[in-house]
Amino acid sequence: QSVLTQPPSVSGTPGQRVTIPCSGSSSNIGSYFVFWYQHLPGTAPKLLNYHDFERPSGVPDRFSGSKSGTSASLAISGLRSEDEADYYCAAWDDSLSGPVFGGGTKLTVL
Amino acid sequence: EVQLVQSGGGLVQPGGSLRLSCATSGFSFSGYAMTWVRQAPGKGLEWVSAIGGSGATTYYADSVKGRFTISRDNSKKTVYLQMNSLRADDTAKYYCAKTRSWVAADFDYWGQGTLVTVSS
Numbered sequence: 001q002s003v004l005t006q007p008p009s010v011s012g013t014p015g016q017r018v019t020i021p022c023s024g025s026s027s028n029i030g031s032y033f034v035f036w037y038q039h040l041p042g043t044a045p046k047l048l049n050y051h052d053f054e055r056p057s058g059v060p061d062r063f064s065g066s067k068s069g070t071s072a073s074l075a076i077s078g079l080r081s082e083d084e085a086d087y088y089c090a091a092w093d094d095s096l097s098g099p100v101f102g103g104g105t106k107l108t109v110l
Numbered sequence: 111e112v113q114l115v116q117s118g119g120g121l122v123q124p125g126g127s128l129r130l131s132c133a134t135s136g137f138s139f140s141g142y143a144m145t146w147v148r149q150a151p152g153k154g155l156e157w158v159s160a161i162g163g164s165g166a167t168t169y170y171a172d173s174v175k176g177r178f179t180i181s182r183d184n185s186k187k188t189v190y191l192q193m194n195s196l197r198a199d200d201t202a203k204y205y206c207a208k209t210r211s212w213v214a215a216d217f218d219y220w221g222q223g224t225l226v227t228v229s230s
Contacts, residue, residue, distance in 0.1 A: 033215075037217075044205065044220035044221060044223060045147075045207075045217075045220050047216075056218065090155075090215035091214075092214050098157050098169060099157045100157065102154065
């Protein structure tokens with residue numbers, strides 16, 4: 001069981017907006033920044049969002065993060081087929097004294 | 111351009127040892143912590159170990175503490191993960207990651223990953 005909770009899968013059609021939720025606790029999301037990673041099989045994970053909602057250069061503004069209390073979410077708008085990937089939320093956890101990841105959410109573009 | 115190129119890995123018997131390497135370029139290596147993250151087959155990402163920029167501080171997940179050792183050679187801009195007493199549940203793809211800030215999960219560049227299979 002992952003410390004951060006994500007749904008195993010979400011799906012959407014091209015052009016649609018989908019949201020991937022990430023639930024934690026006061027020892028992680030409630031106290032620290034949330035990060036989001038995109039992982040396509042066979043490739044290196046890619047940082048999508050940092051510090052809850054900031055985007056690294058080169059990441060389209062279709063990917064937007066948000067946080068409220070002990071939960072966070074990643075919204076992907078204007079869905080494209082190339083967005084099919086696994087998405088992970090992550091944050092520091094005080095109880096474990098280390099970074100923790102969500103279990104990952106597989107996005108399928110129908 | 112930031113690059114992290116991993117090597118090492120492979121098939122090893124339970125109880126055996128393996129060393130992973132992660133050679134970097136394109137950034138001031140000694141100025142950043144480095145982290146190892148793994149992904150077991152069919153599972154999500156799991157933090158394994160991290161090391162501060164100078165190499166003086168190291169951190170380990172409970173699952174590998176006492177068996178794995180992280181180190182770095184700043185002159186070679188390379189980070190290593192020595193894995194001893196390997197178990198079947200260490201089977202995973204291992205990634206190294208440049209760590210922008212330690213008390214966070216802030217990994218801005220990742221290696222391509224290297225597969226470690228522990229099996230008899």
